[in-house]
Amino acid sequence: MSQTITDIFRDGQDYMKIWPMKKELNSLFPEGRVISATKFSISVMPPVAVLSVFALVNFNGEHFIPQAIAVGAFFLSLPLQGLMWLGYRSKQTLPPAMRAWYQEIQHKMRLEGVVVSQQRSIPRYKELAILLKTAFNELDKVFTKQWF
Structure with a gap:
């Protein structure tokens, strides 16, 4: 049963909505911490990516565009990593x-x-x-x- 990457992200989003965010579960399961970090990164990382790309290109010049794109892609990948982990975890x-x-x-x-x-x-x-x-x-x- 192979899944596409979009199915894994969708499963991660569904799992994030289903999991009860109760403090009693935090010591037993890592899901609470991963969900909190993923929600935080979904709201914070896109602006951080844009600002980092802008700052790198603005301060270092246009020949730093490849490095700036790499840094921006890294920041944009952080929420996707959380969703991917949650998607895989939900199917285990x-x-x-x-x-x-x-x-x-x-x-x-x-x-x-x-x-x-x-x-x-x-x-x-x-x-x-x-x-x-x-x-x-x-x-x-x-x-x-x-x-x-």
Whole structure:
């Protein structure tokens, strides 16, 4: 199952929207930090790229245009790197210990009467994100406290 680069970026954007940004998850998963850095870089890096290209060409002359373009391309690539990481991560299968934790959460949510999606035999991080978002939205803090 090969994906195009645009599919990976789209998966990264979807995963960024799905992942619950809760402080309880920050010590368990790097997603919170990557999402924060990616959102920051999406808003900050395009102006930084333009300013750096302008400054390099303005102060060093037109024969520095190739270096200026390289620096600008680097700054523009930073948000894409975050989206790419998130896209790949969303498609990875959960490790065995994490899979057992996923199944435990899903089972307890069903016992509480929360409607959850059908359990996959080999869940991915995207399914975990959906499950965790549902858990934080539907259940009270007393119930979710036992997991974190």
